[in-house]
Amino acid sequence: MSMISFTEENYLKALLRISFDSGETGVGTNELALHLGVKPATANDMLKRLRDKALVDFEKYKKITLTREGKNIATEVIRKHRLWETFLYEKLEFSWDEVHDVAEQLEHIQSSKLIDKLEKFLDYPAFDPHGDPIPSKGGELTKQFRKTLLDIPVGQLCKMVAVKDNSSAFLQYVVKVGLGINNEIHVKSRQEFDALMVIEVNGVESSVSEKFAENIYVV
Amino acid sequence: MSMISFTEENYLKALLRISFDSGETGVGTNELALHLGVKPATANDMLKRLRDKALVDFEKYKKITLTREGKNIATEVIRKHRLWETFLYEKLEFSWDEVHDVAEQLEHIQSSKLIDKLEKFLDYPAFDPHGDPIPSKGGELTKQFRKTLLDIPVGQLCKMVAVKDNSSAFLQYVVKVGLGINNEIHVKSRQEFDALMVIEVNGVESSVSEKFAENIYVV
DNA sequence: TAAATTTGTTAGACTAGTCTAACTTTATTA
């Protein structure tokens, strides 16, 4: 029953996201606060409330983990986020880099009927416009094992499957380099000193930085 | 600039709605509070804040009116509400009586690009599923003069164009009586005592109460 | 017009969510 707020949903989602990205189960207070753009004291207050609602496990000075229920809610929010991004991209002709910010709002609409009908309308998509998997109804967020462009040795071919950073600035840059989901990338060279890479996409060569490469997921 | 909150939007929308329905310009504090499901003291507090933001004109013990800016915001919220209702009904196969509650949430999503693209996707609809007009971008809420079924004399034919009450309970009842937008209604008889009417729709006769009849708009 | 009723306002309190400043615990480093 007990209504879950917009803000609480964002904390739960952040916890899932951070532990997913870091590969570790526990999350720190400062880490969480930084991710949400609040002060550690604020995050600490909220964590006590989430603990009272049995959505996180949290002992003083220890790492935070989501309970089963907390994880379910977080996964549902991510499911909504990615379905809305797909809707904006596929049906409303939003560009790749515009969908995320609007989906941050839409993900909090409370109506399971709405999200199920939306999923059907989109014909049960498996991935969002950034290549991230869309959890199914009540489903887990399956952790598929993905490399970044940084892990590909010189001379090898790979295929881009997703992006890590979802910011508008980064996505526009990706497009400018001529890259997109499912593009084949040929790694031509890499500098020892700063990991600067030369890649070839659709016959065009570009130089990309280490920071850029670690935000491109490939197989 | 100054961010307008979810709650403030609801107060502005209620003010427009009430003065529109009553035909009078000024709205009372108690009336507003009743409509929003809050206490008069609460409404009074909020009205002071809206006055500080120049969204309402309001003097102690006097009636409340929207400023130009307040009216623009309220109209925009109604525009969003009705476009979302149309989307849910036309594209997601929601029924007539289900769309309103979800649209109450969707109307607060802040993105003018989203609402413009949605309008285009729906091919610029003029009316929502309840027969209410959809304001155009930056447009006014045009007050078309509509009669209710209660105003139609015995023996006359009329056409249903909209409903006043948007509650699920009422709309399901309307469907049960065999009525819908654009249906022709033949008024067969009316009791003096309690205004109970017998109407004929598509060859089927039904009895409807005064309360029912005043919630059906016809031409 | 005076009393009664309705309508609207004020004062004081509460919760959610946020902050700053001071403090404590844990981890790192010399």
Add this chain to the structure above:
DNA sequence: TAATAAAGTTAGACTAGTCTAACAAATTTA
């Protein structure tokens, strides 16, 4: 291991939005 740094917590304050209880003004009714 002791000092220093990093991470985490607490106390106290603030805003938005809500409430109850008491009061004041305006309107209606007798």
